[in-house]
Structures are given as C-alpha cells and as structure tokens.
Amino acid sequence: MASTPGPRIKDIHITPIATVDPPLLNAAGLHAPYALRTVLEIVTEDNISGISEIPGTKDIDAALEDSKKLLIGQDVFQLNQIRQMLVQAFGKDSSADRGLAPWDQRKLVHIFSAVEVACLDIIGKVTNKPVVDLLGGKMRDRVPFAAYLFYKYAGAGGELGFEQDPTASGWDEARQKSALNPEEIVAQAQAMCREFGFQSIKLKGGVFPPRQEVDAIFALREAFGPDVPLRIDPNALWQVETAIQYGREMEPVLEYLEDPVRGQENMAQVRKALKTPLATNMCTTSFEEIPRSIALGSEDIILSDHHFWGGLRASMTLAGICETFGRGLSMHSNSHLGISLAAMVHLGAALPKMTYALDTHYPWQSDEIIIGGRLKFEEGSVLVPTEPGLGVELDRVALAKLHENYKACGLTKRNDEVEMQKVQPGWKFEAVRW
Amino acid sequence: MASTPGPRIKDIHITPIATVDPPLLNAAGLHAPYALRTVLEIVTEDNISGISEIPGTKDIDAALEDSKKLLIGQDVFQLNQIRQMLVQAFGKDSSADRGLAPWDQRKLVHIFSAVEVACLDIIGKVTNKPVVDLLGGKMRDRVPFAAYLFYKYAGAGGELGFEQDPTASGWDEARQKSALNPEEIVAQAQAMCREFGFQSIKLKGGVFPPRQEVDAIFALREAFGPDVPLRIDPNALWQVETAIQYGREMEPVLEYLEDPVRGQENMAQVRKALKTPLATNMCTTSFEEIPRSIALGSEDIILSDHHFWGGLRASMTLAGICETFGRGLSMHSNSHLGISLAAMVHLGAALPKMTYALDTHYPWQSDEIIIGGRLKFEEGSVLVPTEPGLGVELDRVALAKLHENYKACGLTKRNDEVEMQKVQPGWKFEAVRW
Numbered sequence: 001m002a003s004t005p006g007p008r009i010k011d012i013h014i015t016p017i018a019t020v021d022p023p024l025l026n027a028a029g030l031h032a033p034y035a036l037r038t039v040l041e042i043v044t045e046d047n048i049s050g051i052s053e054i055p056g057t058k059d060i061d062a063a064l065e066d067s068k069k070l071l072i073g074q075d076v077f078q079l080n081q082i083r084q085m086l087v088q089a090f091g092k093d094s095s096a097d098r099g100l101a102p103w104d105q106r107k108l109v110h111i112f113s114a115v116e117v118a119c120l121d122i123i124g125k126v127t128n129k130p131v132v133d134l135l136g137g138k139m140r141d142r143v144p145f146a147a148y149l150f151y152k153y154a155g156a157g158g159e160l161g162f163e164q165d166p167t168a169s170g171w172d173e174a175r176q177k178s179a180l181n182p183e184e185i186v187a188q189a190q191a192m193c194r195e196f197g198f199q200s201i202k203l204k205g206g207v208f209p210p211r212q213e214v215d216a217i218f219a220l221r222e223a224f225g226p227d228v229p230l231r232i233d234p235n236a237l238w239q240v241e242t243a244i245q246y247g248r249e250m251e252p253v254l255e256y257l258e259d260p261v262r263g264q265e266n267m268a269q270v271r272k273a274l275k276t277p278l279a280t281n282m283c284t285t286s287f288e289e290i291p292r293s294i295a296l297g298s299e300d301i302i303l304s305d306h307h308f309w310g311g312l313r314a315s316m317t318l319a320g321i322c323e324t325f326g327r328g329l330s331m332h333s334n335s336h337l338g339i340s341l342a343a344m345v346h347l348g349a350a351l352p353k354m355t356y357a358l359d360t361h362y363p364w365q366s367d368e369i370i371i372g373g374r375l376k377f378e379e380g381s382v383l384v385p386t387e388p389g390l391g392v393e394l395d396r397v398a399l400a401k402l403h404e405n406y407k408a409c410g411l412t413k414r415n416d417e418v419e420m421q422k423v424q425p426g427w428k429f430e431a432v433r434w
Numbered sequence: 435m436a437s438t439p440g441p442r443i444k445d446i447h448i449t450p451i452a453t454v455d456p457p458l459l460n461a462a463g464l465h466a467p468y469a470l471r472t473v474l475e476i477v478t479e480d481n482i483s484g485i486s487e488i489p490g491t492k493d494i495d496a497a498l499e500d501s502k503k504l505l506i507g508q509d510v511f512q513l514n515q516i517r518q519m520l521v522q523a524f525g526k527d528s529s530a531d532r533g534l535a536p537w538d539q540r541k542l543v544h545i546f547s548a549v550e551v552a553c554l555d556i557i558g559k560v561t562n563k564p565v566v567d568l569l570g571g572k573m574r575d576r577v578p579f580a581a582y583l584f585y586k587y588a589g590a591g592g593e594l595g596f597e598q599d600p601t602a603s604g605w606d607e608a609r610q611k612s613a614l615n616p617e618e619i620v621a622q623a624q625a626m627c628r629e630f631g632f633q634s635i636k637l638k639g640g641v642f643p644p645r646q647e648v649d650a651i652f653a654l655r656e657a658f659g660p661d662v663p664l665r666i667d668p669n670a671l672w673q674v675e676t677a678i679q680y681g682r683e684m685e686p687v688l689e690y691l692e693d694p695v696r697g698q699e700n701m702a703q704v705r706k707a708l709k710t711p712l713a714t715n716m717c718t719t720s721f722e723e724i725p726r727s728i729a730l731g732s733e734d735i736i737l738s739d740h741h742f743w744g745g746l747r748a749s750m751t752l753a754g755i756c757e758t759f760g761r762g763l764s765m766h767s768n769s770h771l772g773i774s775l776a777a778m779v780h781l782g783a784a785l786p787k788m789t790y791a792l793d794t795h796y797p798w799q800s801d802e803i804i805i806g807g808r809l810k811f812e813e814g815s816v817l818v819p820t821e822p823g824l825g826v827e828l829d830r831v832a833l834a835k836l837h838e839n840y841k842a843c844g845l846t847k848r849n850d851e852v853e854m855q856k857v858q859p860g861w862k863f864e865a866v867r868w
Contacts, residue, residue: 127560321758386436387435
C-alpha cells in the first residue's frame, strides 16, 4: 500500500523582529541597539507548525514572501524538490554576493535554510522524532559552546542604547559594561564563564590595532591558564605580514586563529607560515569556494553556519566534505535567539566529530521568542532537545512584541558602519586595516 | 514532552544465498553458476522488519554475525552512532583492502551498508514514508538504467551450468546464448533492449583484445544509431597507450569510457589525452581516495555503489562532493536481486542530478526473493516505490530455496579466476593485460 503523502504546506508566516543587542564592536563597525532576525513559521494543512529563524534583511524577507506562492501546497518531506524550485526561482548564489562584511548576504542559502529548518521541525513532529534523529541521530547528549567575547561600549542596547540598566545584576549587569582594553575583556570573560560555564574562549577582534588585541589574548591566558582553549578572530582585517607576526607570537596559546586575513590565497600564505590551525567563515563560505580552498590549502577548520550554507542537511554534507579532506568543522554564529540555537544544537549533536566548542552570540541577547524563555547552558553546553522537531515552540506574545520593536526601530538591514559613524563620525569600513 | 524512543533492534537474521548466474566473462575471469548475496533482516522489538542485500562473502557474513551483539538493543534511528560503533569494532577500511578485482572486498562499508539500508527500511515503515523521502525526497518518479552487455559463454548458470534451458523463450532464451564477438553482442543488446526498453548501453570489456571490443562498440553504434549512448568498461586492464589509442578512436561514439586503466595517475593521464569523459568505480572507490582524485583529476564521473560506499546516506554525501567538485555521479552494480535494486532506485530518485542511466546486472539474474517476484522495467526505468520503506518484502520461501542453493553449491566467496580456470586451464588474472 502506498505510503501517506507528506503534510502539505498551507500557510507561511514571515515575521521580522528586532531583538535588543548591546553596542558590540567588530571589524564592520558597531552593532545597532537592535539585531534583526526573521522568524518563519510554516503551517501544514493539518495545522502542524514548524519554525525557523534567520538573520533579518528586508530583501531576503521580500524574497521569502515571493517564495510563498511556490511553497504553498508542497509536501514538507520533498526538500530536494523544494530546494530545486527555489534555485530555479532565485538563481544560485554567487560568492560575489556574499559581501565583505563578517556576515553573509546571499539570498538562496538564507531562504532555503529558513524553509528547510521549519520543514524539518514539522517532519520531526509528524514522525515523533527530534530533528537530530533526522540527521542520522545524536552523537552526544550536550553540545559545547565557547564564550564569545566582544570589545564593546558600555550600554544595554534596545531603547536604552548606550545607557545601562541600573537594576541589572549578575551577567545582565556585566553584559552592559564596556570592554575596550585587555583588563575589561578579562572581566567580561570571567563574568560570562561564571554565568554559562564555557570552557573555551573566543575574542572577536578586528577592532583595535593588533598589539592591543594580542595583549588581550595573553591577558586571558594569564587569567584562565593553559586549560582553556583561546581563539581570536580579526575578521580578515590583518595583512599577511601582520597575521604571521602576531600569529607566531600567539602560537603557544591559541587553539586556532580565525580569519586573520582576507581571501583564500592570503589565508593559504599565513597557514604555511604558522603551526596554529586557521579557521574560517569568511574565506571559504560556500560549496562553490571549496575546490579552490582545497587546491590552495587555505584553512584547517571551516566554521559552518546553517543559515549561510543552505540548511542542516547541507551542513551535514559539508561535514562529510571536511572529513574527506581532513578539514575540521565547527560553527559560526551571528546575534540570534533560541530557534536558531536549537537548530545549531541539533546539528552539533549529529556531527560525527566535535573537536571544537561552537560559537554563539546567545549570551549577548536578552530577549526570547520561545515558550519557557531563554535556553539554559550547563557547563557551557546546551542539552540536545528530546522533544519532537526542534523542541522549541513560538511564544506568540513575545514574537509580537519583538515585531513591534522591528516596526518601531526603523532598521531594515544590518549596517554596522552607519551605527559606528554615530559614535565616530566619518568612520569607514576597511576590508584590510592593519 | 520527549519524543518516543526509536524502535530497538531485537533480532538480526543473516542469510547467505546463491542465485543462478549465467557464465558472464569479465576482466577477473568468469562468473560462477551462482552469484552469492547475503540478505540481512533486522527485526525490532515491536516486530517491524527491515531488509537489505549485499554481495555475499563468508568473511563479511562472519563479521556481520559478530556485529549482532553490538547492534541488538540499538535504536534504528541512531545511524551515526551505529556507524561509529562498527568503525570501532572493525576499524576503518583501508583502500588497500579493496583488492584488484572489479568488485570491492572491504568489510566496514559492506556491513554498515547492510545495516543502514535495513534500518532505513524500518524507519520508512514506522514513519510511513518511502526510503527516498528519508534522503530528502524524490527528484524523479522513475529511475533510468542502462543495458549492461556481457561477453559470455552459452549457458544458463545454476544447475544447468553451461547448458541451455530448451524451454526458455524471449529474453530468458537470449540470456543463455553465447556472446563472444561483435555480432553476438549486438544480438544480446537487441534482445535486452527489446525486453527492458533500455535507452543506453554499456559493454563490459576487459575480456578480449581491445580491437575486438572496440569493434563491438562500433557494431552497436551501427545497430542502434547515434541516439543510444554507449559506454565500454575494460575494468582497468588496458595500458595508458592502449586506452589513449582506442579512446581516441571511440571519441565520436562514446558517452563515457569507464576505468580504461588502473590507478588514479594513469586515469589522469588518459583523461588529459581524451575528450570523452572518464568514469570510475575502480580508481576512486572511497572517501579516502577522493582528495587524490581531485588533486590529480583522475575522472569525470564516479560510479557510486551504496554497498561499497557505506550506505545510502554516504552516497548522498558523495553526490554532494561530486557536485561541489564538478564531477558527475552515476551508479555501479554487481549481480544482485530486488532488495538491492529497490535501494538503488530510492537513492537514484533522490540524487539532485541524473545525467547518466545507472548500471544494473538485474536482467542477468532470474531468481527473486521478494514478494511479487521480479521488479519491472518500463522503457528502461524502474518506478520509484511509493510504499513505506524500501517497498519490497521478503518472500521467505524463495529466500529459503536460495539459501539451500548456497549450502549446496559450495561457494563461499566470489572467485572468477577459479571459474575461468575450469574452462581455460592455467588462466591467470592480470591486473593490466593489454
């Protein structure tokens, strides 16, 4: 007897939201008081709902809106066909579309990632399985993350902007403090690790001249000792000579060096000169770029991101490619909420190997749109949800509130340069700075 | 609420069988009167049964037997963990273990392929989905295969050996005829295409000196015209110069040239000299060998085989690798029955691209062990099953009969050299012959 047709898509709800984000500094400038995300909800004809979350960008929201007419009526199990349909509608992404910023601006990968994760959430619900089991099952019960340190101005973000909330305490208070030198970075790391139990530390660099950032790494080493792996990410802002000079200096203390320079050739040059493994989410960022990465030997570790690589199943394929070519795999993050975190945890749990704790911005966000509120970390790890699907459900009241934020804040796409110019008039993004 | 735990494995049945096989010639010698397969049946605690089929080899059957104690009690959804468990028990395959024959002799890939396909069959049944939907869903409703021609002695195989069954008619009769020259090959092709509707043709070569086999290709072209794609597979028996000479001669008529020479370097040399795409299932045969294949540029098309690449999901990863590196993907086959054919069809249906009709030996077998008997071809294609799981069920009476054949025939592993020596005393396999 033929099997039952899969659940068909009846409705698709696209909700852009703005979530409070503190004034974090990075190579591209300064985080705005709100980070934008877009929440996708797919509802089937039998009213099963699947959700996902992607970085919020007006253009991509519009493309998602356009894709509705293609998606309605489709069987959520037919992910191969759905992807092909979206490729036909929107064209393949070109690596040129990625842009020079630390985040990705490609259309198709975002759209398909949003649709795929929501469909997998539904498939999990109808098969009564957590998403990790749709990726071959879990290799671990908890997924480890790293403390993700940022240089930052004092401030809470949101309506408070650069103000601090005088009632905040604990990590909430620490999160609002400035971190503009090695001492403040160490204090941030201590507060974050105390709160979340992280056992690896990453410093987002590319903000100050390399000497200051390298000093911060040594200050972290001094404070945390040799058992806490350290990483620094200058977001491709260093020249090859700078990267080699400071890379050599940090060789005794770094777990890996992330995107010290821009472009695969430059990465390959730095890699030849250093013993420290190089990681990337800026030089090799798509399947299209992998052949050249392999030919040049541009990195040791790819920091995947299911929002940028076209979903969870594509990320598993990437894991297979990395294993085949002796590359490591870990995970990149942007400001995100609990739906993305849940998806990252399911993927992290299914990966054959977990050599490095994953990145997450989650401690920097304070809002949440899932029932039960913010997900918990235990000793730096998140427990893999065992509920069917992603294991998180939309809190519609919270979602509506963050959608109001979106409408009120006036932001429509991430632009850290404009935000930085509000603090430092005339500040310009430079693709390579030092 | 936590999802239900997956179905756990209660029993595993391993049944070696011998299926009637005609005296087909190939680079390694001659097919025995029976081809060996091993049928795996996994039964869950709630009595759901999943099946798979792999090439039959005593050593691998013994390893499967050993793996029982690890597998019993496992959740069939936890394929990542099951694989890791088997890797730990049996070690990773090394490419040296493959052997020089056209077929693969590695242990882990066979065992895991058997276990994975049977588990996917169960997962399909409990989720009420065909296996193709567990691979992302179907890209096509029917999967095209090619006519697979063999040089052969007259004979039916089985108890009849080199005798022909005087009652046979149609393709059954044609299958028993000898094919030892271009004219007989054309007659075989015509009978096979008439019966099954194949629209591409592959000639298994490596049997006669190249001139004769190349003449057969031109005779096929003459008989079938330019619209029927032609391929020849000398099973790595030609020298580089031979491959280039005859490859150039066949350039106007070949769709692809399969394994003309042995080894990735030699393939790369031939590939540089020819315009015709090169395909392989002998020079790049594992994930471990892919980096060197890419570095050397040893082939255009990988002929995957889920029995040799470690299952259906690994084959999807291989498809992703081929897409990433601009390689084509098609499918290799050995003598097999309907369980393997069903698995090949589900995989073929899920592949993002289907550029080439797949190989199958199925027309050469006459036995079957699935309920309803032999699967049908329509215009050379097999309809993708829509039933839950693989969509084929064990005919236990037929299975028992073929198991009796196994016990009676005395064969325990494939050895085409020994069979050939019965006809041509002193015949020796040579890794490179012409």
